[in-house]
Amino acid sequence: MRRILFLTILLMGFVIPARAQGISWQACRGAAGPAGPLLRDCHPIQDFVDPQGRELWIRAVLGAPADARPRVLYVAGVASSEAWLNGRHLGINGRPGATAQAEIPGRYQAIFPIREGAWQPGGNQLVLHLSSFHGGLHFARPMSALAVLPYPRPQRVAPLAVTFLAAGSLLAAVFGFGAIHAMRRTGSSLILAGMAAVATLQAIVESMRTLFDYSYPLHAWRMSAIWVLAASFALLLVAYVTTRFFPRARAPMIGLAVGVIGATALLPGFDIKTAWALILGVALAVVPAAAGVRLRVPGARPALAYLALFLALALAFPEWLADLSYFLLAAGLVLPLLMVEVVRLGRDDRGREAALTRAVSRPDRLTVASARGVELVPIAEILAVVGADDYVELRLVGGRSLLHAARLDGLAAQLPGSFLRIHRSAxxxxxxxxxxxxxxDRWRLYLSEGAPLPVSRSRQPALREALDVPPAMAAMPA
Known part of the structure; x- marks a missing residue:
């Protein structure tokens, strides 16, 4: 029952923080007594409740509820907590203490059910005992919620459902772009896979507060991870847009993005850090997209319009940015691009087939399939073929080289008689x-240009015979 109640309250996480400081609290000197807490020297708290690095007793006077609906005290923040209402113990979360050794860290979010008989007509004294010695970082607003709420409340699951839907779509995009990169080795698909993966991880980390009852010391790690992932997404977005639409400015744009987005770490509050990391990333991505429009690069105009629209919405509704809009940005950006990449793959495959058909009538050329498409390379311009895992490197006259999606064994049979296998990889x-x-004790073959090639012992006799070199000769003059 407590877990159901806990999840019901947590699903309201999008509205509760706004009411966290709605109660007028007083800070006191206090101690636990046999009949409840003993308080003295109370004074109003002017700004917000902050138990970080200390033990804190606070109290507030509440009116009795106007209806008979059950109530709960909801406490969320980086602190252990214990609560009383009118001297009646409501519950304990961890164990508050005067020192780090005395404190037992509690959960980041806790609920304390309030029995109907705990209320009395007129004023009701609510007392909280707090301490926070294990937070790890200093938070600008350590307590995100201190509120008495009716139960049950309508469940606002729509934002959580949208987050899960976007996360599932992004995870599918990770596999899609990963498969495209495995087949084509394109840098853009790798960047997009990284963007989708980072956004998926952030959706998972964002949802932890709603789905998992974690200890409050982990909150610093969670918030730090959210900012790091948001900053990483922003950097990848700038890298992708610049590479796609304004590649000659890639290095300076990425350098600028690292400096500007990294500087958000100095801002107060993790929500502000995260929101501004994303906003600045989108704003920087607008620059190469606009340059692409000026240079008439295909696809630059819709990309610019999309980024500008998101930037306007983010600035108009910044409170939605980290919780919801960010995932819609990521899903709305990478999923259409995934479809575009799939269509491009099909078009490239049809082009490869056409090129292979044309190559049949050109026996003096080698059809080279690479990530850039299909190229017909004159065989006479090939200096050497060197193995590179599942690919081969064609070293060409003039210092140029090409990666060819073929195996060395297959090419050895396909090339004319002037080509000879002199090493298992050459x-x-x-x-x-x-x-x-x-x-x-090794031999090397020097060609008309480029680095020499190794010659294996087992293939040396065949090479000497082909070159008509006597066994005793140590070198073949040019």
Whole structure:
């Protein structure tokens, strides 16, 4: 029953913080007595309740409820707490103490049911004993809620449902962009996968307060993680938009974003840090998007309109930004891009097929499939083919190189007779050979340009025969 009550109150997390300081509290000197707390020297609290680094007794006088609905005391913040109403003990969360050794940390959020008989006509004295020695960080507003609320209240689950829906969509986008990157090795798909992954993690961390009853010392880690993830998303957004629409400014834009977004760590309050990290990231991303519009880069105009719309909404409703709008931004941005990437993949595959069909009539050229598309490379311009895992590197005349989605074994059979496998990871174009030199107990083949290629012992006789080099000769002159 207590857990159901706890979750019901927590689902109202979007409205409770606004009422957290609605009660007029007094700070007192106090001690626990046999008949309830003993208080003296009370004075009004002018700003907010702050038990950080100390033991704190506070009290407030409340009127009796006007109806018979049950009430609960809801306490949320980085503190252990204990509560009394009219001297009647309501409950304890952890154990408040005068020192860190005496305190037992409680949960960040706690509810204390108030029995109907605890109320009395007229004024009712509510007393809270608080302490916070294990918070880890100093919070500008350590207590986010101190409120007496009726139970049950209507459950506001819509924001939580939207968060979960956006998180599920973003997780699907992570796998989608990850698959695209595995097939095409495109930098943009990797950045988008990172953006979706960061947003998914932030949705999970944001929901922890509603779904998990964690100890208050973990709150500093949770809030720090939220800011780090928001800042990471903002940096990735700037990197993606700049790479996509204004690539020549990529380095200075990312450097500027690191400085500007990183500076939000100096702002007071984690909600402010998070909101401004996202707002500044979107504002910086507008710059390369606008440059892309000026340069008439395809896709820049809708990207700019989307970023400008989100920026306007974020500035108009900043209190929604970290809790809800951020996930809508991430999902609304990456999901359409995922569909665009899938369509582009299909178009690229059709282009590859057409190029392969055309290549049949060009036996003097090698059809090279890479992340950039299909290219027909003259075989005479290939100096060597070097293995690179599931790909091969084609070293070409003029210092150029290409990654080709093929295996070395397959190319060895496909290339003409002037090419010879001289090492398990290298095929050389003997028409470009200059000399064969010994380097200690190893041999190397020098081509007309570029770095020399290693020659394995087992393939050295075949290479000598092909080059018509006597076994005793240590080098082949150019």
């Amino acid at each position: 095929i050389a174009n003997l028409a470009q050979a200059q000399r064969l030199e010994r380097d200690g």
